[in-house]
Amino acid sequence: MVIDFSSFYNLPRQLDRFFDEAWRPSMISQRRNAYPPVNISEDKSNIYVFSEVPGVDIEDVDITLSDGSLVIKGNRKHGTGNYYRQERPAGLFQRIVNLNVPIQADGVKARMKDGVLEITMPKADEAIPRKISIKAE
Amino acid sequence: MSGEVKKNSGSLPRFSPNTDIIEKEDGFHIYMDMPGVQKEDLVIDLKENDLAISARAVYPRMEKVSNVHLEFGDCEYSRSFTISDVVDRENIKATLKNGVLEMFLPKAAKAKPRKIEIEVAQD
Numbered sequence: 001m002v003i004d005f006s007s008f009y010n011l012p013r014q015l016d017r018f019f020d021e022a023w024r025p026s027m028i029s030q031r032r033n034a035y036p037p038v039n040i041s042e043d044k045s046n047i048y049v050f051s052e053v054p055g056v057d058i059e060d061v062d063i064t065l066s067d068g069s070l071v072i073k074g075n076r077k078h079g080t081g082n083y084y085r086q087e088r089p090a091g092l093f094q095r096i097v098n099l100n101v102p103i104q105a106d107g108v109k110a111r112m113k114d115g116v117l118e119i120t121m122p123k124a125d126e127a128i129p130r131k132i133s134i135k136a137e
Numbered sequence: 138m139s140g141e142v143k144k145n146s147g148s149l150p151r152f153s154p155n156t157d158i159i160e161k162e163d164g165f166h167i168y169m170d171m172p173g174v175q176k177e178d179l180v181i182d183l184k185e186n187d188l189a190i191s192a193r194a195v196y197p198r199m200e201k202v203s204n205v206h207l208e209f210g211d212c213e214y215s216r217s218f219t220i221s222d223v224v225d226r227e228n229i230k231a232t233l234k235n236g237v238l239e240m241f242l243p244k245a246a247k248a249k250p251r252k253i254e255i256e257v258a259q260d
Contacts, residue, residue: 037208043201050196052172052209054236079166081159088155088170115172115236116196 035093036072036117045128047121049097054115055088061117065105070097070119101127149193154214154238164243165224171214172236179238181231188229189217190238 039050051072053061061074071094078090102124110119157168171179173194182189192214220226225245232239 034208039207039209040205041199041202042205043199043203048199048202050209052236054170054172055168056235078157079159079168081161081166084158084160084165086157088157088168112235114175114194115170 034095035089036095038072038095038097040097045123047099047101047103047123049117049119049121051095051117051119052115053093053112053117056112056115056117058110058112058117061110061112063108063110063119065103065108065121068099070099070121071095072097072117072119149211149213151213151215153216154190154192156216164241167218167238167240167242169214169216169238169240170236171233171238172209173212174214174233174236174238176233179233181240183226183229186219186221187217188220188240189215191215192238 036051036053039048041048041050049070049072053074053076056074056076060077061072064071064073073092073094075092076088076090078086078088099121104122104124107122108119110117112118154169154171156170157166159166159168169190171192171194173196174192178195179192180190182191193212194214195211220242223244225243228243230241
């Protein structure tokens with residue numbers, strides 16, 4: 001055997017991992033629970049959705065916006081050969097993000113950089129808070 | 138979008154990246170998921186038999202944005218492998234594309250399989 005991947009010799013790493021999990025910041029508690037992981041943030045005029053999908057081409061990702069939800073669907077292909085170790089998830093994946101504000105569907109933009117998918121969705125005009133000036137008499 | 142904020146290493150959560158190891162006829166292919174990592178933040182070290190990979194993913198900060206839901210963030214990846222003499226060290230190749238590090242470890246010429254003839258012992 002060429003590469004030492006035997007789990008018998010892996011104890012130090014497993015201990016490391018155990019402590020890593022224990023001390024992990026609570027904010028990122030859901031990491032690895034669902035695939036792919038998703039971050040959602042918003043500002044006054046946009047909702048931003050980020051997702052980690054390493055190794056997936058943007059052509060293989062299907063983003064659909066239906067009433068009230070954004071669906072990210074895709075397929076992760078895997079190579080051929082003799083696998084000595086397979087930890088990277090492969091196959092079809094889907095995640096649904098519920099949106100609580102109306103979106104301008106034709107203004108949605110998506111791009112991929114370093115394996116991170118970035119979707120920018122402009123909020124519909126009626127959802128943007130507006131200041132109403134009050135005239136003093 | 139604002140510029141990246143560099144943080145002290147050590148304060149970031151560490152992860153062991155998901156890895157596939159595939160043997161093909163020409164050698165071994167290692168694939169590692171490292172989303173958010175740029176080429177400049179990736180270090181591959183080969184010391185004798187130890188191949189150590191470490192990287193840092195720092196996501197761009199956005200101003201005036203409130204985070205609604207977070208499942209990933211800035212982190213460090215590190216992992217190491219032990220390789221044996223069968224690998225041709227001079228010709229290891231690494232490419233980083235779409236957040237996946239691919240390393241190709243070719244087999245050394247002397248390690249190509251050789252059939253050994255078995256002689257029948259004569260009394």
